Structures are given as C-alpha cells and as structure tokens.
Amino acid sequence: MADSEGPNRQTSAASRAADALAGGGLVIMPTETVYGLAADAANAAAVARLYLAKRRPAFNPLIAHVTGLALAARVARLDARAIGLAEAFWPGPLTIVAPVGEDGLVCDLARAGLDTVAVRSPRHPAALALLEAFGGPIVAPSANRSGRPSPTTFADAVAETGNAAQAAIDGGRCEIGLESTVVALLDGPPRLLRPGAVTREALEAVIGPLAAAHLDAKRSPGRATRHYAPDASLRLAARASKRGEAFLAFGPSAPGPMVFNLSPSADLAEAAANLFSFLRAADALAPVAIAVAEIPRTGLGEAINDRLERAAGHVG
Numbered sequence: 682m683a684d685s686e687g688p689n690r691q692t693s694a695a696s697r698a699a700d701a702l703a704g705g706g707l708v709i710m711p712t713e714t715v716y717g718l719a720a721d722a723a724n725a726a727a728v729a730r731l732y733l734a735k736r737r738p739a740f741n742p743l744i745a746h747v748t749g750l751a752l753a754a755r756v757a758r759l760d761a762r763a764i765g766l767a768e769a770f771w772p773g774p775l776t777i778v779a780p781v782g783e784d785g786l787v788c789d790l791a792r793a794g795l796d797t798v799a800v801r802s803p804r805h806p807a808a809l810a811l812l813e814a815f816g817g818p819i820v821a822p823s824a825n826r827s828g829r830p831s832p833t834t835f836a837d838a839v840a841e842t843g844n845a846a847q848a849a850i851d852g853g854r855c856e857i858g859l860e861s862t863v864v865a866l867l868d869g870p871p872r873l874l875r876p877g878a879v880t881r882e883a884l885e886a887v888i889g890p891l892a893a894a895h896l897d898a899k900r901s902p903g904r905a906t907r908h909y910a911p912d913a914s915l916r917l918a919a920r921a922s923k924r925g926e927a928f929l930a931f932g933p934s935a936p937g938p939m940v941f942n943l944s945p946s947a948d949l950a951e952a953a954a955n956l957f958s959f960l961r962a963a964d965a966l967a968p969v970a971i972a973v974a975e976i977p978r979t980g981l982g983e984a985i986n987d988r989l990e991r992a993a994g995h996v997g
C-alpha cells in the first residue's frame with residue numbers, strides 16, 4: 682500500500698505521474714472509490730487518447746478531479762448548495778455537476794461538449810498527492826474498459842487498461858469500492874444522478890429534498906443499460922445458487938467452491954467494497970450465471986442495488 686511505503690516514495694510516485702500527465706500521458710490513479718485512468722483535463726489530445734483507451738463513447742463526459750473547493754470554483758460555477766455539499770463531503774466520494782466555469786480548465790471533449798461539468802475532490806492520499814503535484818484539474822473515468830466493472834485493486838486496473846497508461850500509482854485496495862455519488866445542481870431541485878457512498882439521506886440532510894428518482898433515470902449520459910457488467914449474466918435476489926452458478930452471498934451462508942460472501946455479517950460498507958472484485962472473481966470461473974443474494978436498499982444499499990441492476994441490464 683502507498684501509505685506503508687512512506688511519504689518520500691509517495692511523493693516521487695506522484696511527481697513522476699504528474700510529469701506523465703503534463704506530457705499528455707495517461708496515469709492509473711487510485712482513489713477511495715475505484716481506480717481511475719487519469720489525463721490532463723485541459724489537454725484535448727490526451728483526453729482523446731483516454732476515450733480511445735477505454736473505448737468509451739465520446740458523448741459520455743468525464744469527472745474533473747481537484748484538490749479542493751478553491752480549484753473547483755474555477756472549474757465550475759458553484760451555487761450555495763454546491764458549496765454546502767463540498768464543505769460537508771470533500772475530500773470524499775461526492776461528484777457535483779454544475780454549470781461550467783469560464784476559465785476553460787476542462788476541455789470541451791472532456792465535458793462531451795456540455796455546458797455543465799462534473800467535479801470532485803477525492804480523499805485518497807495518493808490521489809491528493811498527484812493533484813497537488815500536477816497543479817490543475819485531472820479528468821479520470823473509472824479505469825475499466827467501457828461497460829465493464831470498475832477496478833478496485835491495482836492489479837485489476839492494470840489488467841483493464843493494458844499498456845495505455847504511461848505511469849501507474851499503486852494505492853492498494855480501494856476503501857469504498859463503488860464509484861462516487863453524482864449529484865446535479867443546475868436549475869431546479871438537486872438531482873441524484875448516481876447513488877454512492879454519500880447516501881441520499883446524507884445529501885438531503887445538507888441541501889433538502891432531492892428530485893424524485895424516476896425523473897433521473899436518463900439524465901446522466903453514462904448511465905446506459907448493462908453498465909458495470911461481467912461476461913456472465915446476473916440473477917438478482919437469489920436465495921441460493923442453481924447448478925453451475927456462482928453465488929454472491931450476503932449475510933451468514935454456507936461456504937462453497939463458487940460462493941463469494943460480500944459480507945458474512947451483512948455489513949453494507951463491506952459488501953460495497955467487495956462487490957466489483959467479487960463480480961470479477963466469480964466471472965473468472967466462467968459460471969453459467971452469477972446469482973446474487975438480496976441486498977437491503979437502505980443507505981449504501983441503494984448504490985449497491987443500482988450497480989447490480991445495471992450489471993444485470995435491468996435499468997436503462
């Protein structure tokens with residue numbers, strides 16, 4: 682883990698990676714949510730290479746990562762609600778979508794031509810060290826090929842990105858394991874575009890009610906059907922596995938050769954942290970399908986169920 686390697690090693694890894702970004706290269710960057718594949722937000726050629734490496738449709742905009750509120754306020758026009766959320770949850774797993782700022786710090790391509798921009802300040806020390814060393818906003822989608830589960834370990838990030846990255850930072854296993862919460866603060870009420878570790882309840886405690894969920898389904902351009910998907914098909918809310926199926930259990934359950942328990946003690950945070958790596962591990966066994974136990978929908982359970990339903994192709 683980067684933390685145990687000491688501050689000097691972390692600083693030199695960050696400065697090497699910052700040099701790679703400044704030269705137009707791509708960098709594997711750990712965050713507390715999932716690993717990202719990073720590029721200089723202002724460099725359209727680098728961003729074009731990033732879309733190509735991920736095989737990501739260019740109409741799906743990227744998140745600009747920043748050191749904190751001061752830089753965010755140059756990237757985006759943040760209203761009082763946005764500032765309240767940033768003060769409450771940054772650095773951390775919350776992305777704010779707001780009208781784009783006038784400084785041109787995030788190129789058109791990274792925003793997919795929209796007049797809005799997504800911005801977040803991550804709390805992983807290696808990500809913050811890279812942002813400090815680089816000095817400007819860094820765009821970083823999850824480091825998976827488009828449509829695949831996000832990588833939550835360094836090895837998975839390397840496997841997903843092949844030789845696309847010019848530098849890579851090993852930050853250990855991602856603490857949260859699910860992508861950041863995305864909330865849009867544009868005209869009208871705030872909208873939850875992607876549930877995550879900053880829960881609906883936590884957001885509402887700061888800015889009041891969010892718009893009804895059914896209005897949000899198609900708002901975030903990246904929220905396509907069968908996102909985060911393994912190769913095997915998924916069977917949700919399963920009580921047990923059928924013949925040939927792998928099983929993602931939750932809570933006490935009998936062990937077995939194809940059983941992966943997301944959290945034996947039924948802890949949602951533990952299940953979130955394990956979800957994508959266990960989906961990958963189950964998929965690697967080439968099962969006839971992956972059966973997944975029912976997961977409660979409260980708190981972090983909303984984000985877990987969102988990812989599972991998308992991986993199963995149930996939501997459009």
Ligand code: TXA
Pocket residue numbers: 712714715716717718741742743744776778792795797798799803821822823824859860861863874875900901902903904
């Ligand atoms: O946790 C995370 O957010 C990770 C780490 C690496 O920071 N990043 C991540 O990026 O998940 P990505 O590109 O896989 O997901 C970004 C999401 C997409 O659903 C995208 O459509 C949405 O944010 N998004 C970005 N800009 C937007 C905008 N201007 N309006 C609406 N949605 C936007």
Ligand code: MG
Pocket residue numbers: 822823831860
């Ligand atoms: Mg992604």
